[in-house]
Amino acid sequence: HVDVEESAPTAAPPEERPIGYGRLKRKEDPRFVRGKGNYVDDVLLPGMLHGAVLRSPFAHARIVSIDTSAAEAHPKVKAVITGKTLEGLGLAWMPTLSMDTQAVLATDKVRFQGQEVAFVVAEDHYAARDAVELIDIEYEPLPAVIDARRAMDADAPVIRDDKEGRTDNHIFDWEAGDPEAANAVFERADVVVRQEMLYPRVHPAPLETCGCVASMDPVEGKLTLWETCQAPHAHRTLVAMVAGIPEQKIRIVAPDIGGGFGNKVGIYPGYVCAVVGSIVTGKPVKWMEDRSENLMSTSFARDYHMTGEIAATRDGKILGIRADVLADHGAFNGTAQPTKYPAGFFHIFTGSYDIEAAHCKVTGVYTNKAPGGVAYACSFRVTEAVYLVERMVDCLANELGRDPAELRMQNLLRPEQFPYENKTGWTYDSGDYPTTLRKAMDIAGYEQLREEQRRRRAEGKPMGIGVSFFTEVVGAGARKHFDILGLGMADGCELRVHPTGKAVVRLSVQTQGQGHETTFAQIVAEELGIPPEDIQVVHGDTDQTPFGLGTYGSRSTPVSGAAAAVVARKVRDKARLIAGAMLEVSPDDLDWEKGRWFVRGDPSAGKSIQEIALAAHGTLELPEGVEGHLEATTVYNPPNLTFPYGAYICVVDVDPGTGVVKVRRFIAVDDCGTRINPMIIEGQVHGGLADGVGMALMQLIGFDEDGNCLSGSFMDYLLPTALEVPDWELGYTVTPSPHHPIGAKGIGESATVGSPPAVVNAVMDAIGVRHADMPLTPSRVWHAMHGGVGAP
Template sequence: MSTEFVDNDRKPVGYGRMLRKEDPRFVRGKGRFIDDVQLPGMLHLALLRAPIAHGRILGVDTTAAEAHPKVKLVVTGAMLAERGLAWMPTMSGDVQAVLATDKVRFQGQEVAFVVAEDRYAARDALELIDVEYEQLPAVANVRTALDPAAPVIRDDLAGKTDNHCFDWETGDRAATEAAFADADVVVSQDMVYPRVHPAPLETCGAVADYDAVDGGLTLWCTTQAPHAHRTLYALVSGLPEHMIRVISPDIGGGFGNKVPIYPGYVCAIVASLLTGEPVKWTEDRSENLTSTAFARDYIMHGELAATRDGRILAIRTRVLADHGAFNGVAAPTNYPAGFFGVFTGSYDIRAAYCAMTAVYTNKAPGGVAYSCSFRITEAVYLIERLVDCLAFELELDPVELRLANLLRPEQFPYTTRTGWVYDSGNYEATLREALRIADYDGLRREQRDKRARGELMGIGVSFFTEAVGAGPRRDMDIMGLGMADGAELRVHPTGKAVLRVSCQTQGQGHETTFAQIVAEEIGIPPADIKVVHGDTDQTPFGLGTYGSRSTSVSGAAAAMVARKVRDKARLIASAMLEISVADLVWDKGSFAVVGDPTSCVTIQDIAMHAHGTGELPDGVEGSLEAQVHYNPENLTYPNGAYICVVDVDPDTAVVTVRRFVAVDDCGTRINPMIIEGQVHRGLTDGVGMALMEMIAFDDDGNCLSGSLMDYLLPSALEVPDWQTGFTVTPSPHHPIGAKGVGESATVGSPPAVVNAVMDALKPYGLRHADMPLTPSRLWEAMRGNPQPPV
C-alpha cells in the first residue's frame, strides 16, 4: 500500500496536506463552545464544593441561600437521595457521589448546588449555604493508604474495612523469576509518574433543557463520547433513551478530561427537570483542576534482567496506583489498569510480569486521561527509563542498547509476553531516521566538547509502541457497550455528500480528515463532503473520541461506508453504461469501460441517476447512501523514535529543551499537516509533564495545584521549534492502513526529556530523578538527594 503524498496538489482528492474546514469559524471567533450556548429563560447553576478532603456532613442549612432574591432552587445530597440520584455509577464499576450525603471524600467534592438567574448570583448564594462538617483524618499519602490504622474512605461500600481498590496482574510470574535468576545483570529502579491533569483550555460544562410537554431532554455537554453518555443517562435516570439528545458542540480541548460523566452534568439535568427551564453549568479553572479527571499517579518499581552484553531478557514491575476517592477510571471493562500491559515496550523480551495494587485516597477521582492511550504513558515511561538505567549500568550508548533489542520487521505480527498482538512496524528504520535528522553522532561530539568545558548538555532517546483504536468488541466495552463505531454516508443527487460519524472532534480536525478519507474512496472532493458529528440525534451509534480511536475506528468506518457506496455506484454505473460490472474500471471518482476511457460516468452522474427516474439494475434501490458499523479486529500499534536535547544550568538547575526530534510511524498518513500538529501538541505535553506539571497535595489532602498559577503549563518560551519526521508502515488489518496518532507524542516524549536530563547530569553520577524536574527538585538531585514527589 503506497501512502505517501507530500501535497494534496498531487492528488486533488483524498489524502494530503489540506487546510482545515473547521478553521474559518474559529479564526472569526464563531466557534460554538458550551459556554456560548444561550437559550431563552436559561438559568445558571453553581456547585458548592467541599473545603476539606475528608469529613462527615453533620448538617446543611440552605435557608439563607433559598431566600436570595435571584435564587430559583437549592439542592443538597439529601434531596437527591430522596429521588435515588445521590450516587451514580462510574465507568469502572464503582459508584461516585453526585452530591455528598454522608461524607465528603476529597477537597472539591460536590456538596450542593444553586440555580439562579445569573452566574454571579448563583455564586453569591453558594456563600449563603452553611455546611457543618466533622473533619476526619485524610488519606493523602498513597504509600500509607493500606496501613491498618488508615481511616476507611469508602465506608459507603458494604463491608469495606480498608482502602484497597483492586489488584491486577499480567504476564508469567514464574517464567519471569526464572529469567531474572539466570541474568548476568539486574537493574531495578523506583520511579513515580506523578498525578497530572489534562487541563483543556475550555473547562467542562453543560446546558440541560428538559421539555416537560414532550418529555425530551436536550443536553449540550462537553463530552468526548456523546452516544455512550446518552445511554448511561438513560440507564441511570430512567429517562427513555430516544427522548435524550446529547449535543457535543465545539470542544475546547479534551485530552480525556471530557470522557467521564461528572456530577455537574447530572446536576444540570436535575435542575432543568425541577425548574422546567434550561440550566447552564460551567465550571471555573479551579473546579476543573481539583475535581475532574486527573491522569497517571502510578508509583512503580521496575526491574530489567539482561545479559552482560546488553541483551534484555525480562522485565517485572510492581505498581501502586492512586485512584482517588472513587474508581473513576474510564477504560474498557476488562482492563482495570488500562493498556499498561504493553509495558514490555518495543523490545523482544522473553518474560514479563506485573503486579499492581490500586488504592483509594482522599483525592479527586479519575486516572485515565491526558492523552495516555489508556495508561500507555506510564508503561512507556517505565520501560524507557529502565532501558536508560540499564545503559547507565552497562556503560552502553542508549541508542546501541535499543538497536540491539528492538523488535525486527520480520517478527510482526508479534505477540508480546503479556498477550498483545503488535500489528506492524519497522522500528530500526524509524529510530535510524530520528538519528539521521538529529545528527546523533554530531550531538555526542558536541556533548563531549561541552562536558570538557563543564557545561551540562544531555541527549535523551525514547522509542515507544502504542496500542490504540479500542477496540474489538469481543473483549472491549465501556459499561457493557461494545467499542465499535458506526458511520453513515449520503450522496445527494448533485453529488455532494454528508458523512455522519459518532466520534467527536476536540481540535483533531475530523471535519477535514474524515472528508479526505471519503474523498479518497469515492472521488468526491473534500470540499463537497460535510462531516456531521457531536449530536446523537444526527449520527449513528459509536463510543467516541479518546485513546486515539477516531481514525483507527471511526476512520475505518468512514472508509468502509464509502466503499459500500462505491459498490452500489458500480452497479448503477453498469446499468448506465449498459455493460457488465466486470468490465468497469474505477479511477478518481468515475467508472469507465475497460479499454474505452471515454465511456465513463462520474460519481456525480451516478448520484443523479440513483435519485432520478432512470433505470436501475435488478435488486438495486434508488438513492446513493449506506451505513456501516465497524468492529476492529485488533488494535493498531503506532510507534516512534524521539530524541531530546537539553541544556542544564549547573548554577540554577534550570532545564532548557533546546531541540526535539520526533519520528512517528502512524501507518497511512491522511493529512500530514494535521498529523504534525497532533505530534507537536503531545511533545509539548511531554515537556510539561517532565519539567513542570504536577497535581500536589499537602498532608491534609488540600490540593496545592488548583489554579494555573500553581499548576504550570508550558508556554511558547519553554518549548523549542519541533523537528518531525515519519516512516510509514501501514496497519495490515485497518481498511486504509491508518493507526491513529493523537496521543503518540504525549506517550513517547516524557521519557525522552527525562532521559536527556539524566544524560546531562551523568557527571553527577545521577541515574534517576523523578518528574517533574523543576529547578528546586533537580537542584536537590544534583546534590545527591533525589526525592520522589510523593
C-alpha cells in the same frame, strides 16, 4: 477550493502518499479563527437559568448538617439541590466508568477537597455563585489518606465506608504476563536493574473547562443536553440508565469542544445536577465550571507509583521486564478503561523490545483525592507503561556503561518479527523499528551531538541527550474484548451522496480539536473521488449520528476512520451497479478510477460519481435488487488494535548553578501507518510534545498532608508556552496497519506518550544521575545534582 500546500509530498512512493489531498487546510478553522465557534458556553436559550456547585473545603470530613435556608431566600435563587434532594430521586450516587459508584452530591461524607456538596440554580451566574456562599455546612473533619503508599496501612481511615462491609481502601489487584517465566529469566540474567519511580498526578487542563446546558422539555419529556463531551452516544446511554429517562427522549449535543485530552470522557456531577435543576425548575440550566474547579475536581491523570526491574545479559541483551505498580485512583474509582483492564493498557509495558518474559502487577487504591484517572492523552495508561520501560532501558544503559541509542538498537524488534505477539497478550500489527530510530538519529546528528556533549562537559556545561522509543496501542475494540460499562467499542458510520453529488458523512466520534471535519472528509474523498469540500462531516449530536463509543484512546482513525472508508466503499459498490445500468453494460465490465466507473478497455465511456448520484435519485430504471438513492451505513468492529510507534531524541542544557533545564532540540520520528493529513498529524505531534515537556519539567497536581490541593490555578499548574519549547524537528516513516482498510494507525496521543521519558532521560544524562522523579523542576534537578532527592 482544495488548498494543497506546496510541500505536499506528492512525488512520494504510493505507500507514503497522503490520503485525499494530503495537507488540506482544516475545514473547521475559518469559524474558529473568526470567533464563530459554538462552544457549550455559547449556548443561550430563552429563560435559561445558571447553576453553581458548592464544594468541600476538606479532603475527608463527615457532614453534620447542611442549612440552605439563607441561599433559598436569595431573591434570584430558583432552587437549591443537596444530596438529600437527590436521594429522594435515587440520584445521590451515580455509576462511574469503572463500575464503581460516585457521589453526585455528598450525603454522608466528603471524600476529597473540591467534592460536590450542593448545587444552586439562579437567574444568573453571579447570583448562583453568591448563593453558594450562603449555604452553611457543619463538617466534622476526619484524617485523610493522601499518600497512596499509606492507603493500605492497618490504621488508614476507610474512605469508602458507604460500601457495605468495606474495611480497607483496596480497589483491585490485576496482573499480566507470566510470573514464573519472568522469575526464570531474572534468575539467570547477568545484570538486573531495579528502579522505583513515580509518574505524578497531572491534569489534562483543556483551555475550555467542563460544563453543560440541560433542557428538559416538560411537554415532550425530552431532555436535550449540550455537553463538553468526547463520547456523546455513550453519555446518552448512561444518562438513560442513571436518570431513567427513555433513551429516545435524550439528545446529547457536543458542539465545538475547546480541547478534551481525556478530561471530557466521563460524566461529572455538575451535569447530573444541571439535569435535575432543569427538571425541578422547568427551565434550561447552564453549568460551567471555572479553572480551579476543573483542576481540582475533574479527571486527573497518572498517579502511578512504579517499581521496574529489567534483566539482561552482560552484553546488553534484554531478557525480561517486571513491574509492580501502586495505582492511586482517588476517592471514587472513575477511571475510563475497558472493563477487562483495570490498569488500562499498561501491559504494553514490554515496549518495543524482543524479550523472553515479562510480568506486571498493579494494585489500585482509594485516596482522599479527586477521582478520574487515565485522562491526558494517555492511550489508556500507555503513557505510564512507556515511561517505565524507557526509563528502565536508560537505567540499564547506565549500569552497563552503554550508549542508550545503541542499546535500544540492539534490542528492538526486527521487521520480520511482525505481526509480533508480545509477552502480555498484545499482537503488534506492523513495524520497522530500526529504520525509525536510525532516521531520528540521522536528523539529530547523534554522533556529533555526543561529540559536542563531551566538549561541553569538559567546560563544565551539563548537556544531555535523551532517547525514547515507544510502541503505542490504540483503536479499541474489537467489541468482544473492549467495552465501557458493557458497551462494546465498535463505531457506526453513515454516508449519503445527494442528487447533486455532494455528500454528508455521519460519525459516532467527536472532535475536540483533532480536525475530524477535515480528515474524515478526506477519507471519503479518497474512496469516492468527491472533493473534500463537497463532503460535510456531521458529528457530536446523537439525534443525527449513528451509535459508537466516541473519541479517546486515539481510536477515531483506527475505528471510525475505518468505518468511513468501509461505508464509502459500500457506496462505491452500489454506484457500480447503477453505472452499469446507465451505461447498459454488466457491472463486472466496469473499472474504477478515482471518481468514476468506466467501461473496461474504453475509458471514454464512463460515469462520474456525481452523474451516478443524480441517476440514483432520478427516473432511471434501476437493476433488480438495487434500491434507489446513493447511501450506505456500516458498523466497524476492528479485528485488532493498531500499534503506532516512534523514536524521540531530546537535547537539553542544564544550568549547573540553578538546575534550570532548557530543552534545546527535540527530534520526533513517528510512524502512524498511512498518513491522511500530514499537517494535522504534525499539529497533533507538536501538541503532544509540548505536553510531554510540560509533564517532565513543570506539571504536578500536588497536595499537602491534609489533602489541600496545591495546584488549583495556572499560577501553580504550569502549561508550557512557546518560550519553554524548542522548534520541533519532525520526521516520519510509514508502515501501514495490515488490517485497517486504509492502513492508518492513531497519532493523537503518540507524542504525549513518547516524549516524557525522552526529556527525563536527557536530564539524567546531563546531570549523571540514574533517576529523579518528574516534574524536573529547577529545585529537584539541583538537589539531584547535589546528591539530594533522586540521587542513585
